[in-house]
Amino acid sequence: MCAAAFWAAVGVVSRLVPPEFAIPDEVYGFARTIVAGPAMLLMALVTGSTRKVKASVSGSSGFLLFGISCAIFQVCLFRSFTLLGVTITVFLTVCLPPVIAVFWSLRKIGEPISRQVLLALAISTMGLLAFVSIDTASGHPLDLTLGLALSLLASAAFVLMTNAARSLSVDYSPIFVSGLGLVIASLVLAPAAMTIAPHGLMHLRAAMGDWRSLSVLIYLGLGPTALAYVCYCAGMARCRSAVAGLVASMIEPAVAAGLAFLFLNETLTAWQTLGCLMLLTAIVILWLDEQRSSVAAAIATQS
Secondary structure (H helix, E strand, C coil): CHHHHHHHCHHHHHCCCCHHHCCCHHHHHHHHHHHHHHHHHHHHHHCCCCCCCCCCHHHHHHHHHHHHHHHHHHHHHHHHHHHHCHHHHHHHHHHHHHHHHHHHHHHHCCCCCCHHHHHHHHHHHHHHHCCCCCCHHHCCHHHHHHHHHHHHHHHHHHHHHHHHHHHHCCCCCHHHHHHHHHHHHHHHHHHHHHHHCCCHHHHHHHHHCCHHHHHHHHHHHHHHHHHHHHHHHHHHHHCCCHHHHHHHHHHHHHHHHHHHHHHCCCCCCHHHHHHHHHHHHHHHHHHHHHHHHHHHHHHHHHC
């Protein structure tokens, strides 16, 4: 939930960049990861989190999966912003991952999904629907189709990243997992950003010359990226299932709407307010279910 709250601030904070130093959306992913990744690896080194690091084939493949999935998610996310708009894209990329994870878990029959988690998922989905009003007739059919496909790909990449984070957090600290994963993501995003937005890096260099833009970029790298991914990896390692963690992240639209109301004077409609309340209800149900499961597991261990 903390990670989702940090991520929700990205849209508001990015608007603080002066218009004359605006950066293409595709370059934001690279800028955030290139700041966050090395910063987290340095923090892992200072705190001694790298002492127990052991090279292994499974660990290497897990970090590659995390980094590549993170890069794919960000590229598809920002392209979907252009094709579908921010509201629809956020709805799809926040709502689809837990749905995909539920069906994946049911197919694998590896992670038990309680009725409370399914209830929280259903209420969260209905709450998200309250945020969205899709007018497909006004959009170009090709852009709509491509945007939906990219949103689906972004959601699948987010699920893969989540599973990789859960697996890696068993053997590595969340700081090291997020740091190395984001460094790999930045290495993948660099050529992608140059391909999709050829002049994007020139805009990035210009923005770094302005102290206001540079401050925003540093904050985006250290706050909604570095700290958010540490919370994300630590939370996923402690959640009973990946589905539970993904449902918890569905609070992001509600937090984003609240921040937009406070800092951008964007008011909420009655349906959006209802959506916020439903999301908060789902989070409470999920929280109580996690607490009940933790107590039951502790009792079973003692006996």
